[in-house]
Every structure is written in C-alpha cells, then in structure tokens.
Amino acid sequence: MAYMFYYLYKRRGDGEHLERAFHYLKLAADLRSTSKAKKEVTFLCGDAGFYVLKALCYYEDGNQKKVNYYIDQLKSLGNLKVKSCEILYGWSGYLYSLLLLNKHIPNAIDPTYINTIANKIISLGLNHPSKPPKCPLMYSWPTSSSKYLGAAHGLSGILYHLMHVPGLCDTPKARDLVKGSLDYLKSIVSEGGNWEFFVPQGEKCTTADDDVAQWCHGAVGFTFMWARAYEVFQEKSYLEMAEMCANLTWEKGLIRKGRGLCHGISGNGYVFIELYKLTRKQEYWDKAIQFLAFCWSEQAKEMYTPDCPYSLFEGVAAIPFYVADVLDPLHSWGFPGYGL
Template identity: 25%
Template structure:
C-alpha cells in the first residue's frame, strides 16, 4: 500500500481489505480521501464546517497493518458469524495520517469500548443533519450497503450492544425522517440494496424507540412485502437472480433478520402479535425456490463443463458466470441457506446438498489461500467481501458449527487459511 507524501504528486491508496465486510475495492487520492461511517461514503469537502480539534494522540490511532510487517494482520481479526450483514466501520483522516477502524460484529459492550473514542471523534467531524439536506447521494440512496440505511443500522446495533439510548434516538430520528419526508424507491429489493433493507431496519428501530404508529408500520411492511410476487415466482425466463446483493437470497436474508428482530423488539403478547413483519411461510417459499433453482442448475451442461463433469449438488449463475463470492456468488446464497436451516424443506438438504457444495467451493482455493472470482477462472487478484477470501471466510464460519453437529468435522482450518492470503 502506498503512503502519502508531503510534497510531490498525490499518491494513491489501493487497499482491497479497506471495506472487508462491504467489498469495496477502490483507488482514491489521499487529497480526496473519503470519510466513511458505516456503509455511507461522503466527500470531506461536503462536510459542514466545525471548529478544529486537537489532533488525536498517535497511540490512540489504529495503525495500518504495514506497521507490523512480521505478522499478517488478517490473521489477527476475530470475525464472528452473525445474522447482521454489517458492522460499524469508518475512516478518519487528520493531516497526512489515516486511521482505519475495523469493527467486526460486536458481541457486547466490552468489545465496543476500545473503539468508542475513535467513533466519537468521527461523529464530531460529520454533521448528519446537514448532509441529509445537502447530499444528493442521501436523497436517493436509502440502502444499507451505501446509503442512509447503513447509518441507521449501525446506530441501532450500537444501541443493542452498549445500551446507550442516544444511539437508538439517533437511529429513530434518521429513520423517521426518511419515512415521513422521502418517497421510497422500488428498485433492487434485497437486504443490502434498495428499499427492503431500509424498511427491515426501520421497523425495529422505530418500534424500540416507541415511534412506530399504525400508519408507519403499514408503510414499512408494504415496502418489505412488495417484492414477494416477483421474487417467489418460478419462471425460468425471469431476470430475477438468486444471489445475495440483488437477488432472492438477499430478500430471504431481509426476512430472516426482520423476523429475528421482531421476536426481540415486538414479542408476542397473549400468544399473538398485532401483525407479523415477516412470515415463516414466505421464508420457506424463498428457501425452497432457491434450492430448486440450484438443484436444476447442477444438472445443466454448463455445471458439468465448469467442474470437470463432477458438478456440485447446487449450482447458480449470475450473468452467465458461476460466481463463488459472497455478494454475487454461491458463498452468499449458501450462507443464507445455512442461516435459514430451520426453514429448509428437508433435514437432509443441509447434509446432502448445502455442505457438499461448500466443499466444492473450498476445492477452488488457490495456493495463496485466496479464491477465484468465478468457477473456471485462474485470476488471483481480488481480495474482497464481494469476491475472494474475505466473504468466503464468513461462509466457512457459518458452516463450521452446523458441519460439526452433523458430520463431526468443520471448516475452521480452511477459514483460518483465508486470513493468511499470501499475496497481499
């Protein structure tokens, strides 16, 4: 990774692990480095002016992994599988120093405390209310992946972890403003992209904050339920994909996450809820359809060609390629199926179809411990959440527990190898 210079032409950062959970792989100028909070990317020039603060002490900064050349920094990460797709992450710049904050799914307040001061320093640099009024990106992007939905999700998770009411109030204020004053788009109905993810996050946020009235609940539930007819229709000619970022797996993920949150935020009273935010029937339909498409794909001529006449039990394509990664490939679809294992049509689906397909992905691993973008590719260049070892690591961690329960053996060895990608 290149470092900035005080004089001379601008240098560039090219760090494929920068957004290890979101999969961003970008090259950016140090003079135009973007602040990042959750999944929102904002230009520093658009920030509202604020009084200058004293520069943070060097010991308070998270140093770049190159500061410890003898230890591969990826091996030091503690990545824990979670149903939630994101966690708080940000980048903070002061002069020529950059502070990269990686916060993986946090389990309790003790795991949050080391990052609190750094996060608060970033908050002081960003005026969200000002940006809500001036940023064209916020005006159109409500998604968790790259819009205001990701910020709302982050504050909601921080409230769950720390119990700090201010985080919940901030999340509720942002969500309420979107519901009240913005028209909701109908594109890309999956958890990470589009309106479904925002609606799925806004429902528990507003309910927990006591701001969810009947009108808002109806509006948000309609936003979640609207894609059902399109996504759950079996039509081989349809353009609906099965991958995580834009397809059926992403929609099932939204339903899974929303149902989990409803059990926490809106538990049953007297044996029944006023309204179900996500029904078991919808989740079962989505899971069954994804499995059917995968089984049919495994019988195709294309699957046999790519896997030397020994195709995996499940096979999906996106844009005519068998992608392997988390965002658009088999890893993301399999991860959702594992998380939805109690909704599988048969108990044997996990043992006979899902885990053997995970084995086929593991067999594609390079000697560098990275993975190709798609089956049949020999290119070993992308190390992202979208494509490569980082996303597949999360699949292996999810498969580890269920595999040990069923087969008595897991994937921890392979997951640890993913943290030692050699060519970074």
C-alpha cells in the same frame, strides 16, 4: 447511516442513537419519495433494508402499528419478479432481511414464509442451466455466464444465508445440496488458498487472484461461509478452511481501497472477529485490534478515497460498527449487512 445508529443504540442503549437512526430514515424516505427507481428486494441495495430498519426502530420505540405496517411492506416484496439470488440484488439479500428481522423481533415473519424463499433460492440453483457437474447448486449475476463464487455476488454468500435458515439443513435434500456445493468449493481452492472471481475453467482455481483479499471476492468473504458450515455440520475440515482464509487475510488484507466493508480494512478485520467468536483463540482478537489500529496509522493516509466515502460498505460508516465489535467481539452481530 440509519443502520449504524440503530446498531449503536442496540449495543450501547443510548436513546440519542435511536433518534439519529429515525432522522436518517426520514432522509431516506424523502429520497425515496422522489425516486423513479423500481422496487428491489434486498437489504443493502433495495427496499427491504428501508422496511426492515423502519420496523426495527419502531419496535424499539413501542409503535406496534408501524412495525406491522413495515413488516407487511417487506413481505410484499416477495411478489417481485427477481431472477438473481445474490446478496446485493437478489433473493439472498431478501432472505437476509427476513432473518435479520426475526432475530430482533421474535416471530415477525412466519418461518413457513422464510422457508418458501429459501426453497425458491435452492430451486433456482438446482436448475441452473450451466452449473459445474460436481456442484449441485449454482447461480449467476447479472447474466447466465457470470457464475460468481464470492460473498457479494456468488455461491459462497448464498450458501452462507441458506445455512442460517432454521432447520433447513436438517432436511436430507437441502443438506445434501448445500454440503455438495460446499465440498465443490473446497475442491477447487487454489494452491495459494484462494478462489477466482468466477467458476474456474479447469478443475481448480488458478493462482491469478491469490492476492485478492477483500470481502466481495475470494477468501475473505469465504471465511464466513466456512465458519457457518462448521457451526451447522460440525465437520473439522470446514473449520480448517475458515482458518486458512483467516491466514490469507492476515497476510494480504491490509489493502489500499479504504476503511469500508466491501473492499476495505474494517471488512477484512471482521474475519478475525468471526474466528474469535468461533474458536475463542486470542490471536484472532489481537489481529482484529491490529486492523483497527491500521485504520488510523500513517500508512492509512495512502489509501484511496472510495466512491461513496461516507457509506456503510465503502466508507466511514463501517468504522463505528467495527470499533464496537472489536471492543466487545463476543456480542458482535457479525459482518454488518451480511452476518447473522
């Protein structure tokens, strides 16, 4: 909720939204004070998100002392012992936090520190004990045998954030490792244009998961990786892959799991906002509008109630983000809690 109100403040300039962001951060602080949970490094499921939002809100409020304090708290998380690299619980989620902060507070984090975290992620992927022969980087969560491919827990989400590190892919080693991993993912796509949850047993993904259309697993989440790959490397094949994923999302993306981001209508709709920003093709904006309209349709009443119905990733907190971005897609920050 705090992030939602902060975002609305940045998009609309209404001071009341910033006040509400502070209100929800106070509630979060109260919950944290009574929690016995261990510290976690990520934006979405860890302490980094709290520290980043505190720093961002105090920056808007003009309190530099508080900004510096929460930046130091964020940097201290880099000393934690973390084995995974995925976005929800691992180093990629921490990298996203650093990049998001630097996007809105210039030079808040030293680029050298960001590169240190990125190189840690690359090193862990390079030294994975059971990576496929044709894939230079591979990651697992929560065990070494669970080699996820999707945006939430797997390779595509990690590559997406590595490609946002300024200058990283200009270095020959990182460029070859990232492009080699992209080309591996391109080579294993199923005949239906989708990917399995995990690294396939054979040379290609089967069609078993071709009907899965949600951000966390499969083609929906892959869209953002391919779009970013096209921006970084300017290879047409990556744009073609992104548009293939968007086509699958249009055909199968009106799912019944709610209106949220992770596996819901608004998350799927962000595919079209991403492609509209990338290509300026009107059809993608039109499709984003149609997905928004579906959220209030009669058919939408048949959707399941998510476990966390008011949250950002499962519930209605996603809708204000999506409405703001459908109305003005060219100024969208991308998929909330993930895009940059």
